[in-house]
Amino acid sequence: MTRPTPSGSPGPSPAPQRRLRASSSTKALLWPVLALVVLLVVNVVATPSFFDIRLQDGHLFGPLVDIARNSAPVMLVALGMTLVIATRGIDLSVGAIAAIAGAVACVHMAGSSAEGAFATAAVGCFTALAVCLVLGLWNGFLVSVVGIQPIIATLVLMVAGRGLAQLITDGQITTVNNDSFSNLASGFVLAVPLATVVAVAVVALTALVVRRTALGMLVESVGINPEASRLAGVRSRTIIWTVYVFSGLCAGLAGLIIAANTRSVNANSLGLFIELDAILAVVIGGTSLAGGRFSILGTVVGAVFITTLTRTVVNVGIPSEANYLFKALVVVAVCLLQSPRARAAFRVRRVRPAAPTSAPTSKAGLA
Numbered sequence: 460m461t462r463p464t465p466s467g468s469p470g471p472s473p474a475p476q477r478r479l480r481a482s483s484s485t486k487a488l489l490w491p492v493l494a495l496v497v498l499l500v501v502n503v504v505a506t507p508s509f510f511d512i513r514l515q516d517g518h519l520f521g522p523l524v525d526i527a528r529n530s531a532p533v534m535l536v537a538l539g540m541t542l543v544i545a546t547r548g549i550d551l552s553v554g555a556i557a558a559i560a561g562a563v564a565c566v567h568m569a570g571s572s573a574e575g576a577f578a579t580a581a582v583g584c585f586t587a588l589a590v591c592l593v594l595g596l597w598n599g600f601l602v603s604v605v606g607i608q609p610i611i612a613t614l615v616l617m618v619a620g621r622g623l624a625q626l627i628t629d630g631q632i633t634t635v636n637n638d639s640f641s642n643l644a645s646g647f648v649l650a651v652p653l654a655t656v657v658a659v660a661v662v663a664l665t666a667l668v669v670r671r672t673a674l675g676m677l678v679e680s681v682g683i684n685p686e687a688s689r690l691a692g693v694r695s696r697t698i699i700w701t702v703y704v705f706s707g708l709c710a711g712l713a714g715l716i717i718a719a720n721t722r723s724v725n726a727n728s729l730g731l732f733i734e735l736d737a738i739l740a741v742v743i744g745g746t747s748l749a750g751g752r753f754s755i756l757g758t759v760v761g762a763v764f765i766t767t768l769t770r771t772v773v774n775v776g777i778p779s780e781a782n783y784l785f786k787a788l789v790v791v792a793v794c795l796l797q798s799p800r801a802r803a804a805f806r807v808r809r810v811r812p813a814a815p816t817s818a819p820t821s822k823a824g825l826a
Contacts, residue, residue, distance in 0.1 A: 555620025595707025
């Protein structure tokens, strides 16, 4: 069914557009999902009990549960990175922001009394997230107002953020003994790890906002053509500012989970290289680095893939020194499988052209 467009020519109705979009998203998720399945099969071959899940003291335990818990920080950072990349941007400062969030929360709790552990942890976490919001505003200001390229604007905070985290912790590894805070990483809700519940809740809320309101369409329009969006009345500066603030908040929440997992913060190592894992998760999930359309579900699959890959390297006995090399090779392979141009080139090499045959010559023609 078609409907007239403003110019008078017929155009596709919203229903076929939605179906076409869903079909495109399904195709983009095919290879990441298959790659994840292959990793799971490899783990089962290496460890036959890999799929075993047991219920102990009302809590779920097992390798798959560990993967779900450990993928929460990467999933959160990649979620914010997805919207930033959708606007043709990049955020290299998420690792430093995570370190700052952990530093602010742990320093606050270390300097407070042991009484009122939950209140102390809550105040420390909210203070850390408020600082991350300011840092996201700073990134958005440099990109949308000052006009600095995103990779340079966020590189500034990537370098300076580590120094800021060092100043907050006074260059020391800060350890806290707060059960309410550590529950953020090791606690459970209805037998499911709390970190996983938090990550899934943030993902679900974000998907609801960007797909059930106009925000997602505005983000895509800014990423596809910022100038056309501006001429159409879209406040691209506000959109860009919003996604960087959201990315900062997601990075801060991931930093809190990482710090809660170790009950400490080391400003040099907390969140180190998590920005690279997040970018890889976004790319594996099918979101283009050129901006425009994005896939939140694909990002979730990419984050789980990255975490499973890290676990697989350990299970199959690959030395930890080769972890990043092995991860890079696998990610390149998945990205090549996703690339239509690479698949087309592979098909061309496989299908050889048939040899030309000469047309039969009749006897009359010879005569």
